[in-house]
Amino acid sequence: MNKEQFLRAFMTEVWNEQQFDKVAFYVHHAYTIHLDTADPWEGQTLSHEAFKERLRFSFNSFPDMHFDITSAIEEENHVAITWILTGTNSGKIGGFPPTNRAIKTTGLTIYHFTNQKISGHTQVFDRLKVAQQLGFLSN
Amino acid sequence: MNKEQFLRAFMTEVWNEQQFDKVAFYVHHAYTIHLDTADPWEGQTLSHEAFKERLRFSFNSFPDMHFDITSAIEEENHVAITWILTGTNSGKIGGFPPTNRAIKTTGLTIYHFTNQKISGHTQVFDRLKVAQQLGFLSN
Numbered sequence: 001m002n003k004e005q006f007l008r009a010f011m012t013e014v015w016n017e018q019q020f021d022k023v024a025f026y027v028h029h030a031y032t033i034h035l036d037t038a039d040p041w042e043g044q045t046l047s048h049e050a051f052k053e054r055l056r057f058s059f060n061s062f063p064d065m066h067f068d069i070t071s072a073i074e075e076e077n078h079v080a081i082t083w084i085l086t087g088t089n090s091g092k093i094g095g096f097p098p099t100n101r102a103i104k105t106t107g108l109t110i111y112h113f114t115n116q117k118i119s120g121h122t123q124v125f126d127r128l129k130v131a132q133q134l135g136f137l138s139n
Numbered sequence: 140m141n142k143e144q145f146l147r148a149f150m151t152e153v154w155n156e157q158q159f160d161k162v163a164f165y166v167h168h169a170y171t172i173h174l175d176t177a178d179p180w181e182g183q184t185l186s187h188e189a190f191k192e193r194l195r196f197s198f199n200s201f202p203d204m205h206f207d208i209t210s211a212i213e214e215e216n217h218v219a220i221t222w223i224l225t226g227t228n229s230g231k232i233g234g235f236p237p238t239n240r241a242i243k244t245t246g247l248t249i250y251h252f253t254n255q256k257i258s259g260h261t262q263v264f265d266r267l268k269v270a271q272q273l274g275f276l277s278n
Contacts, residue, residue, distance in 0.1 A: 034173070035249070035261070037214050071221065073247060073265050075176050080247045080263040082210065082221060108212060108219045108247060110174070110263050122174070122261050124219040124249050126212050 004074040007081065007111055010118060016066050018059055023048050028119035034112070036123045045120075062087035062103070070106075080110045085125070089134055103133045143211050146218040146250055149257060155205050157198055162187050171259035173251070177266065184259075201226035201242070209245075219249045224264070228273055242272045 001009070010026040013019045032045045041054055058065060065087035073080045084106055089099045107125025111118050131137045140148070149165040152158045171184045180193055197204060204226035212219045223245055228238045246264025250257050270276045 035217070037217070071245075073245060073263055075263050075266060078174070078176070078263045082247070106210075106212060108221070108249070110247070110249070110261060122249060124212055124214050124217045127214060 002074065003079050003113055004072050006116075007079040007118065008069060008072070011067050011069060011081075011083075014055070018055070020052050020055065023051055023055075026118055027051055028114050028117035030114075030119065032112070032120035034120055034122040036121065038127065039123075060091040061089060061093045061098075063090055064088050077113045078110055079113070080108070082106065082108045093134075099134050101134050103130050105129045105133075141213065142218045142252055143213040145255075146220065146257065147208060147211070150206050150208060150220075150222075153194070157194070159191050159194065162190055162194075165257055166190055167253050167256035167258035169253075169258065171251070173259055173261040175260065175262045178262075199230040200228060200232045200237075202229055203227050216252045217249055218252070219247070221245065221247045232273075238273050240273050242269050244268045244272075 006026070010022075013022045014026060027048060029048060030045050031051050033039055033041050033043065036042050040057070041050070044050075046054065065085065068084045068086075069081050070084060071082045084104065086102070086104045088102050091098050105126045106129075107123060109121050109123040112120040112122070128137070145165070149161075152161045153165060166187060168187060169184050170186075170190050172178055172180050172182065175181050179196070180189070183189075185193065204224065207223045207225075208220050209223060210221045223243065225241070225243045227241050230237050244265045245268075246262060248260050248262040251259040251261070267276070
């Protein structure tokens with residue numbers, strides 16, 4: 001399994017299927033969020049337990065969230081993907097009550113690898129679109 | 140001009156048209172290369188003069204290099220783009236003589252902004268494809 005296949009399996013099993021017990025298989029014991037604006041853990045290095053807490057935080061807000069990978073590029077120690085995220089905001093986001101609105105947005109993530117495990121990411125996505133879809137901003 | 144338009148103009152004028160005199164307009168006085176595997180300046184923070192030296196280094200190897208932007212995503216302080224790079228290796232790369240072969244590859248760059256200027260990047264591209272196209276590796 002090359003790094004792109006490994007990353008695709010991680011996105012399917014951990015993010016789309018919410019298999020928490022697969023975190024230790026895919027994720028390095030030290031996972032650093034290099035850039036991910038407005039992510040509460042941006043700049044931090046997460047243990048497996050903290051990584052699972054971050055998953056719970058995301059799934060609480062968008063229980064049906066789903067990533068479709070639209071392209072992938074593999075380098076020696078990185079795999080970059082572009083994606084479409086869909087989901088329904090049926091749980092709280094921070095202190096805000098659920099809007100029950102659907103979102104669909106595009107983004108791009110560079111995943112970093114260390115010793116064949118995923119050890120961090122650098123990410124940008126269209127947050128303005130999400131804010132508009134949730135009704136936080138006018139269109 | 141929003142950040143995406145600014146970035147697109149930078150890619151056209153500075154990279155595709157090789158207008159060195161536009162560097163000061165687009166580029167922050169401290170430009171950091173956060174991630175760009177095999178870039179000689181990876182991890183460094185460049186002045187305008189060092190940025191121009193890096194341009195010269197690239198244009199020496201691929202005088203006709205051209206970026207086509209295939210998608211763009213804007214955040215508050217970042218613009219991410221996917222691109223297709225084409226060019227002909229008609230100059231030296233490091234100590235290697237020109238191969239005179241054409242390359243075409245895909246990549247993805249997150250550009251970082253500080254005070255309305257471009258202050259760095261984080262990049263991944265398909266370097267394996269380039270190595271194959273230049274004949275450094277078998278297909």
